[in-house]
Amino acid sequence: EGKMVAALRKLGGDYILDTNFGADMTIMEEASELLERVINSDAVLPQFTSCCPAWVKFAETFYPEFLPNLSTAKSPIAMQAPTQKTYFAEKMGLDAKQIVAVAVTPCTAKKFEIRRDEMNSSAEYWDVPKMRDTDYCITTRELAKWLRAEKINFDELEDSTFDPLMGEASGGGIIFGNTGGVMEAAMRAAYKFATGEDAPQTLIPFEAIRGMDGAREADVVIGDKTLHVAAVHGTGNLRKFIERMRAENIHYDFIEVMACRGGCIGGGGQPRVKLPMADKAREARIASLYTRDAEVQVKAACDNPDIQKLYAEFFDGKPMSHKAHHMLHTTFVNRSEDLGPNGACTPATCPTSVPNLKKAAEAAKAAAEANN
Ligand code: SF4
16 A cells, blocks of 8 residues: 555655545445435335446446435545545645546446546536546556556555545445445444444454355344345346345345455456456455454544544534535436337347347448449
8 A cells, every 4th residue: 555655656646545535435424324214214225335336337227226225325436536626625725626636446437437427526516517526547457557657666665655634544444345345334334323332343344244155144233223234246146136135025224236256356447467367366355455454443434533524624514414415425327228129238139239230241341332
Protein backbone atom coordinates (compact mmCIF):
# COMPACT_ATOMS: atom_id res chain seq x y z
CA GLU A 1 0.00 0.00 0.00
CA GLY A 2 2.83 2.40 0.93
CA LYS A 3 4.56 1.80 -2.40
CA MET A 4 1.29 2.26 -4.29
CA VAL A 5 0.78 5.64 -2.61
CA ALA A 6 4.40 6.61 -3.37
CA ALA A 7 3.98 5.54 -7.00
CA LEU A 8 0.85 7.65 -7.43
CA ARG A 9 2.67 10.68 -6.00
CA LYS A 10 5.53 10.09 -8.42
CA LEU A 11 3.06 9.94 -11.31
CA GLY A 12 1.83 13.42 -10.39
CA GLY A 13 -1.00 12.93 -7.90
CA ASP A 14 -1.25 15.98 -5.61
CA TYR A 15 -3.45 14.23 -3.06
CA ILE A 16 -3.66 10.46 -2.61
CA LEU A 17 -6.73 9.24 -0.73
CA ASP A 18 -7.83 5.72 0.20
CA THR A 19 -10.70 4.04 -1.66
CA ASN A 20 -11.18 1.95 1.50
CA PHE A 21 -12.37 5.18 3.12
CA GLY A 22 -15.06 5.26 0.41
CA ALA A 23 -15.86 1.66 1.35
CA ASP A 24 -16.45 2.81 4.93
CA MET A 25 -18.84 5.46 3.60
CA THR A 26 -20.71 2.83 1.57
CA ILE A 27 -21.05 0.69 4.69
CA MET A 28 -22.40 3.62 6.73
CA GLU A 29 -25.17 4.18 4.20
CA GLU A 30 -25.86 0.59 3.22
CA ALA A 31 -26.05 -0.74 6.78
CA SER A 32 -28.36 2.15 7.76
CA GLU A 33 -30.57 1.49 4.75
CA LEU A 34 -30.76 -2.21 5.67
CA LEU A 35 -31.88 -1.42 9.22
CA GLU A 36 -34.52 0.96 7.87
CA ARG A 37 -35.82 -1.72 5.51
CA VAL A 38 -35.86 -4.38 8.24
CA ILE A 39 -37.72 -2.14 10.68
CA ASN A 40 -40.23 -0.89 8.11
CA SER A 41 -42.71 -3.70 7.45
CA ASP A 42 -43.63 -2.26 4.00
CA ALA A 43 -40.04 -2.15 2.77
CA VAL A 44 -38.76 -4.40 0.00
CA LEU A 45 -36.53 -7.27 1.12
CA PRO A 46 -34.06 -8.78 0.54
CA GLN A 47 -31.75 -5.83 0.12
CA PHE A 48 -29.05 -6.59 -2.44
CA THR A 49 -25.66 -4.87 -2.34
CA SER A 50 -25.04 -2.55 -5.29
CA CYS A 51 -21.35 -1.68 -5.03
CA CYS A 52 -20.43 -3.98 -7.94
CA PRO A 53 -21.34 -2.15 -11.19
CA ALA A 54 -21.17 -5.37 -13.20
CA TRP A 55 -23.81 -6.93 -10.95
CA VAL A 56 -25.90 -3.74 -11.09
CA LYS A 57 -25.92 -3.79 -14.90
CA PHE A 58 -26.57 -7.54 -14.88
CA ALA A 59 -29.62 -6.91 -12.68
CA GLU A 60 -30.75 -3.98 -14.84
CA THR A 61 -30.62 -6.23 -17.91
CA PHE A 62 -31.60 -9.69 -16.70
CA TYR A 63 -33.38 -9.16 -13.36
CA PRO A 64 -35.09 -5.75 -13.52
CA GLU A 65 -37.70 -7.06 -11.10
CA PHE A 66 -34.97 -6.82 -8.43
CA LEU A 67 -34.20 -3.12 -8.98
CA PRO A 68 -36.31 -2.08 -5.94
CA ASN A 69 -34.23 -4.52 -3.92
CA LEU A 70 -30.87 -2.98 -4.84
CA SER A 71 -29.38 -0.82 -2.12
CA THR A 72 -29.42 2.76 -3.34
CA ALA A 73 -26.08 3.37 -1.61
CA LYS A 74 -23.40 4.19 -4.17
CA SER A 75 -20.20 2.18 -4.47
CA PRO A 76 -16.99 3.22 -2.66
CA ILE A 77 -15.49 5.15 -5.60
CA ALA A 78 -18.86 6.71 -6.37
CA MET A 79 -19.11 8.06 -2.80
CA GLN A 80 -15.45 8.95 -2.52
CA ALA A 81 -15.35 11.12 -5.65
CA PRO A 82 -18.16 13.63 -4.93
CA THR A 83 -16.98 13.85 -1.33
CA GLN A 84 -13.50 14.74 -2.62
CA LYS A 85 -14.93 17.50 -4.80
CA THR A 86 -17.09 18.95 -2.01
CA TYR A 87 -16.04 18.19 1.58
CA PHE A 88 -12.34 17.61 0.84
CA ALA A 89 -12.13 20.57 -1.54
CA GLU A 90 -13.74 22.89 1.02
CA LYS A 91 -11.50 21.67 3.83
CA MET A 92 -8.34 22.02 1.76
CA GLY A 93 -9.32 25.32 0.16
CA LEU A 94 -9.31 23.82 -3.35
CA ASP A 95 -11.35 24.85 -6.36
CA ALA A 96 -13.45 21.78 -7.18
CA LYS A 97 -13.42 22.72 -10.88
CA GLN A 98 -9.63 22.30 -10.87
CA ILE A 99 -9.74 18.80 -9.38
CA VAL A 100 -9.17 15.86 -11.70
CA ALA A 101 -10.35 12.83 -9.75
CA VAL A 102 -8.76 9.54 -10.79
CA ALA A 103 -9.91 6.24 -9.33
CA VAL A 104 -7.54 3.28 -9.40
CA THR A 105 -9.52 0.06 -9.27
CA PRO A 106 -9.16 -3.67 -9.93
CA CYS A 107 -12.30 -3.39 -12.03
CA THR A 108 -13.02 -2.76 -15.71
CA ALA A 109 -16.77 -2.29 -15.05
CA LYS A 110 -16.01 0.82 -13.01
CA LYS A 111 -15.05 2.59 -16.26
CA PHE A 112 -18.71 2.20 -17.22
CA GLU A 113 -19.95 3.12 -13.75
CA ILE A 114 -18.21 6.53 -13.63
CA ARG A 115 -19.89 7.50 -16.93
CA ARG A 116 -23.40 6.79 -15.66
CA ASP A 117 -25.54 9.95 -15.77
CA GLU A 118 -26.27 9.68 -12.06
CA MET A 119 -22.62 10.08 -11.05
CA ASN A 120 -22.69 13.86 -11.01
CA SER A 121 -23.52 14.84 -7.41
CA SER A 122 -20.60 17.28 -7.21
CA ALA A 123 -21.90 18.98 -10.38
CA GLU A 124 -25.22 19.60 -8.65
CA TYR A 125 -23.53 20.74 -5.45
CA TRP A 126 -21.44 23.39 -7.24
CA ASP A 127 -23.94 23.98 -10.07
CA VAL A 128 -21.34 23.16 -12.69
CA PRO A 129 -23.35 20.91 -15.02
CA LYS A 130 -20.46 19.33 -16.91
CA MET A 131 -18.49 18.30 -13.84
CA ARG A 132 -18.17 14.55 -13.33
CA ASP A 133 -17.66 13.05 -9.88
CA THR A 134 -14.85 10.79 -11.13
CA ASP A 135 -12.94 12.03 -14.17
CA TYR A 136 -10.95 8.91 -14.94
CA CYS A 137 -10.85 5.32 -13.81
CA ILE A 138 -7.72 3.30 -14.44
CA THR A 139 -7.25 -0.33 -13.56
CA THR A 140 -4.42 -1.69 -11.46
CA ARG A 141 -3.13 -3.36 -14.65
CA GLU A 142 -3.05 0.00 -16.43
CA LEU A 143 -1.33 1.54 -13.42
CA ALA A 144 1.39 -1.11 -13.63
CA LYS A 145 1.84 -0.39 -17.37
CA TRP A 146 1.98 3.33 -16.70
CA LEU A 147 4.67 2.84 -14.05
CA ARG A 148 6.73 0.79 -16.50
CA ALA A 149 6.28 3.44 -19.20
CA GLU A 150 7.57 6.08 -16.76
CA LYS A 151 10.42 3.74 -15.77
CA ILE A 152 9.40 3.86 -12.10
CA ASN A 153 10.77 0.87 -10.22
CA PHE A 154 7.94 -0.04 -7.86
CA ASP A 155 10.04 -2.26 -5.61
CA GLU A 156 12.55 0.49 -4.93
CA LEU A 157 10.00 3.13 -3.86
CA GLU A 158 10.04 4.38 -0.27
CA ASP A 159 6.66 3.84 1.40
CA SER A 160 4.40 6.88 1.53
CA THR A 161 1.13 7.43 3.41
CA PHE A 162 -2.29 8.65 2.32
CA ASP A 163 -3.23 12.30 2.75
CA PRO A 164 -5.42 13.11 5.77
CA LEU A 165 -9.23 13.53 5.99
CA MET A 166 -10.07 10.63 3.65
CA GLY A 167 -7.05 8.39 4.02
CA GLU A 168 -7.87 6.07 6.94
CA ALA A 169 -10.16 3.06 6.78
CA SER A 170 -11.59 0.51 9.21
CA GLY A 171 -11.02 -3.22 8.90
CA GLY A 172 -14.49 -3.39 7.37
CA GLY A 173 -13.40 -1.07 4.56
CA ILE A 174 -10.24 -3.12 4.01
CA ILE A 175 -12.05 -6.45 3.52
CA PHE A 176 -14.52 -4.93 1.04
CA GLY A 177 -12.47 -6.41 -1.81
CA ASN A 178 -13.20 -10.01 -0.76
CA THR A 179 -16.33 -11.98 -1.52
CA GLY A 180 -18.24 -11.85 1.78
CA GLY A 181 -16.30 -8.78 2.89
CA VAL A 182 -19.08 -6.30 2.23
CA MET A 183 -21.52 -8.46 4.17
CA GLU A 184 -19.13 -8.81 7.12
CA ALA A 185 -18.39 -5.09 7.14
CA ALA A 186 -22.11 -4.25 6.94
CA MET A 187 -22.96 -6.57 9.83
CA ARG A 188 -20.29 -4.94 12.04
CA ALA A 189 -21.79 -1.51 11.45
CA ALA A 190 -25.45 -2.61 11.52
CA TYR A 191 -24.89 -4.33 14.87
CA LYS A 192 -23.33 -1.19 16.35
CA PHE A 193 -26.06 1.06 14.92
CA ALA A 194 -28.86 -1.16 16.26
CA THR A 195 -27.47 -2.08 19.68
CA GLY A 196 -24.86 0.57 20.46
CA GLU A 197 -22.37 -2.23 21.11
CA ASP A 198 -19.45 -3.66 19.18
CA ALA A 199 -20.26 -6.69 17.03
CA PRO A 200 -19.63 -9.97 18.91
CA GLN A 201 -16.84 -12.43 18.13
CA THR A 202 -19.25 -14.56 16.09
CA LEU A 203 -19.30 -11.72 13.53
CA ILE A 204 -15.57 -10.83 13.65
CA PRO A 205 -14.43 -12.94 11.91
CA PHE A 206 -17.75 -13.85 10.32
CA GLU A 207 -16.56 -17.34 9.35
CA ALA A 208 -19.90 -18.58 7.98
CA ILE A 209 -19.80 -15.97 5.23
CA ARG A 210 -16.08 -16.27 4.38
CA GLY A 211 -14.61 -18.72 1.85
CA MET A 212 -14.87 -19.56 -1.84
CA ASP A 213 -18.14 -21.54 -2.04
CA GLY A 214 -20.37 -19.99 -4.72
CA ALA A 215 -22.91 -18.90 -2.11
CA ARG A 216 -22.61 -18.84 1.67
CA GLU A 217 -25.37 -17.94 4.08
CA ALA A 218 -25.94 -17.39 7.78
CA ASP A 219 -28.35 -16.06 10.38
CA VAL A 220 -27.33 -12.94 12.28
CA VAL A 221 -29.06 -11.93 15.49
CA ILE A 222 -29.13 -8.16 15.96
CA GLY A 223 -31.21 -7.03 18.93
CA ASP A 224 -34.62 -8.66 18.60
CA LYS A 225 -34.21 -9.38 14.88
CA THR A 226 -32.67 -12.38 13.17
CA LEU A 227 -31.41 -11.52 9.70
CA HIS A 228 -30.94 -14.24 7.08
CA VAL A 229 -28.02 -13.14 4.93
CA ALA A 230 -26.00 -14.53 2.02
CA ALA A 231 -22.93 -13.72 -0.07
CA VAL A 232 -22.66 -14.85 -3.69
CA HIS A 233 -19.83 -14.42 -6.18
CA GLY A 234 -19.82 -15.04 -9.93
CA THR A 235 -22.88 -14.49 -12.12
CA GLY A 236 -23.21 -18.24 -12.85
CA ASN A 237 -23.46 -18.91 -9.12
CA LEU A 238 -25.89 -16.01 -8.84
CA ARG A 239 -28.31 -17.43 -11.41
CA LYS A 240 -28.33 -20.75 -9.54
CA PHE A 241 -28.77 -18.97 -6.22
CA ILE A 242 -31.75 -16.94 -7.48
CA GLU A 243 -33.38 -20.02 -9.02
CA ARG A 244 -33.09 -21.87 -5.70
CA MET A 245 -34.30 -18.86 -3.71
CA ARG A 246 -37.39 -18.69 -5.91
CA ALA A 247 -38.03 -22.43 -6.18
CA GLU A 248 -37.78 -22.97 -2.43
CA ASN A 249 -39.29 -19.59 -1.52
CA ILE A 250 -36.41 -18.79 0.84
CA HIS A 251 -36.55 -15.47 2.68
CA TYR A 252 -33.36 -13.45 2.83
CA ASP A 253 -32.88 -10.03 4.38
CA PHE A 254 -29.58 -9.08 2.81
CA ILE A 255 -27.60 -10.54 -0.09
CA GLU A 256 -24.12 -9.50 -1.21
CA VAL A 257 -23.35 -10.04 -4.89
CA MET A 258 -19.96 -9.70 -6.56
CA ALA A 259 -19.66 -10.47 -10.26
CA CYS A 260 -16.03 -11.59 -10.07
CA ARG A 261 -14.96 -14.87 -8.54
CA GLY A 262 -13.49 -14.14 -5.13
CA GLY A 263 -14.73 -10.53 -5.26
CA CYS A 264 -12.74 -7.50 -6.43
CA ILE A 265 -9.40 -9.15 -5.62
CA GLY A 266 -10.15 -11.21 -8.75
CA GLY A 267 -11.32 -8.22 -10.80
CA GLY A 268 -10.91 -8.07 -14.56
CA GLY A 269 -8.56 -5.09 -14.28
CA GLN A 270 -5.98 -6.76 -12.05
CA PRO A 271 -2.46 -7.36 -13.40
CA ARG A 272 -2.26 -10.53 -15.45
CA VAL A 273 -0.04 -13.34 -14.28
CA LYS A 274 1.64 -15.96 -16.44
CA LEU A 275 -0.38 -18.79 -14.96
CA PRO A 276 -4.17 -18.84 -15.30
CA MET A 277 -5.88 -17.14 -12.36
CA ALA A 278 -6.54 -19.94 -9.89
CA ASP A 279 -8.42 -20.06 -6.61
CA LYS A 280 -5.06 -20.52 -4.87
CA ALA A 281 -4.01 -17.05 -6.04
CA ARG A 282 -7.40 -15.56 -5.16
CA GLU A 283 -7.29 -17.14 -1.71
CA ALA A 284 -3.81 -15.70 -1.10
CA ARG A 285 -5.10 -12.20 -1.92
CA ILE A 286 -8.14 -12.75 0.30
CA ALA A 287 -5.93 -13.96 3.16
CA SER A 288 -3.79 -10.83 2.91
CA LEU A 289 -6.84 -8.58 3.35
CA TYR A 290 -8.11 -10.60 6.32
CA THR A 291 -4.64 -10.44 7.87
CA ARG A 292 -4.63 -6.66 7.49
CA ASP A 293 -8.13 -6.50 9.01
CA ALA A 294 -6.91 -8.52 12.00
CA GLU A 295 -4.09 -6.03 12.54
CA VAL A 296 -6.10 -2.80 12.63
CA GLN A 297 -7.75 -1.53 15.80
CA VAL A 298 -10.87 -0.01 14.24
CA LYS A 299 -13.03 -2.83 12.90
CA ALA A 300 -16.31 -1.10 12.02
CA ALA A 301 -16.78 1.80 9.60
CA CYS A 302 -18.84 3.73 12.15
CA ASP A 303 -15.85 3.72 14.56
CA ASN A 304 -13.47 5.27 12.02
CA PRO A 305 -12.68 8.74 13.49
CA ASP A 306 -12.34 10.30 10.01
CA ILE A 307 -15.75 8.92 9.05
CA GLN A 308 -17.26 10.32 12.26
CA LYS A 309 -15.71 13.72 11.50
CA LEU A 310 -17.02 13.67 7.91
CA TYR A 311 -20.57 12.94 9.03
CA ALA A 312 -20.42 15.43 11.91
CA GLU A 313 -19.06 18.26 9.78
CA PHE A 314 -20.57 17.64 6.35
CA PHE A 315 -23.38 15.08 6.20
CA ASP A 316 -25.64 16.64 8.84
CA GLY A 317 -24.54 14.29 11.61
CA LYS A 318 -25.78 10.93 10.40
CA PRO A 319 -26.05 8.47 7.52
CA MET A 320 -29.20 8.72 5.38
CA SER A 321 -29.50 12.43 6.19
CA HIS A 322 -31.03 14.57 3.45
CA LYS A 323 -27.59 15.67 2.27
CA ALA A 324 -26.13 12.16 2.45
CA HIS A 325 -29.09 10.78 0.58
CA HIS A 326 -28.71 13.36 -2.15
CA MET A 327 -24.98 12.86 -2.63
CA LEU A 328 -24.36 9.24 -1.69
CA HIS A 329 -27.37 7.39 -3.08
CA THR A 330 -28.34 6.62 -6.65
CA THR A 331 -30.97 5.22 -8.99
CA PHE A 332 -31.07 2.35 -11.48
CA VAL A 333 -32.32 1.83 -15.02
CA ASN A 334 -34.35 -1.05 -16.44
CA ARG A 335 -32.26 -2.19 -19.41
CA SER A 336 -34.20 -5.38 -20.18
CA GLU A 337 -35.14 -3.96 -23.61
CA ASP A 338 -31.49 -4.45 -24.56
CA LEU A 339 -32.38 -8.13 -24.82
CA GLY A 340 -34.65 -7.47 -27.80
CA PRO A 341 -38.39 -7.81 -28.38
CA ASN A 342 -38.50 -11.45 -27.32
CA GLY A 343 -36.87 -10.66 -24.01
CA ALA A 344 -33.89 -12.82 -24.84
CA CYS A 345 -31.15 -12.34 -27.40
CA THR A 346 -30.65 -15.59 -29.33
CA PRO A 347 -28.17 -16.29 -32.12
CA ALA A 348 -31.13 -16.18 -34.51
CA THR A 349 -32.48 -12.78 -33.41
CA CYS A 350 -29.39 -10.87 -32.31
CA PRO A 351 -28.00 -8.67 -35.11
CA THR A 352 -24.50 -8.93 -33.65
CA SER A 353 -24.44 -12.72 -33.21
CA VAL A 354 -21.71 -14.50 -35.20
CA PRO A 355 -24.14 -16.22 -37.66
CA ASN A 356 -25.96 -12.95 -38.35
CA LEU A 357 -22.72 -10.99 -38.73
CA LYS A 358 -21.56 -13.62 -41.24
CA LYS A 359 -24.87 -13.39 -43.10
CA ALA A 360 -24.63 -9.58 -43.18
CA ALA A 361 -21.04 -9.76 -44.47
CA GLU A 362 -22.03 -12.23 -47.20
CA ALA A 363 -24.98 -10.02 -48.20
CA ALA A 364 -22.72 -6.95 -48.37
CA LYS A 365 -20.19 -8.88 -50.47
CA ALA A 366 -22.92 -10.08 -52.85
CA ALA A 367 -24.29 -6.53 -53.16
CA ALA A 368 -20.81 -5.19 -53.93
CA GLU A 369 -20.25 -7.85 -56.61
CA ALA A 370 -23.65 -7.13 -58.14
CA ASN A 371 -22.76 -3.41 -58.34
CA ASN A 372 -19.49 -4.26 -60.09
FE1 SF4 B 1 -15.62 -4.85 -10.42
FE2 SF4 B 1 -15.46 -7.50 -10.19
FE3 SF4 B 1 -15.37 -5.97 -8.01
FE4 SF4 B 1 -17.65 -6.23 -9.39
S1 SF4 B 1 -16.56 -7.85 -8.26
S2 SF4 B 1 -16.79 -4.32 -8.57
S3 SF4 B 1 -16.90 -6.35 -11.50
S4 SF4 B 1 -13.87 -6.03 -9.66
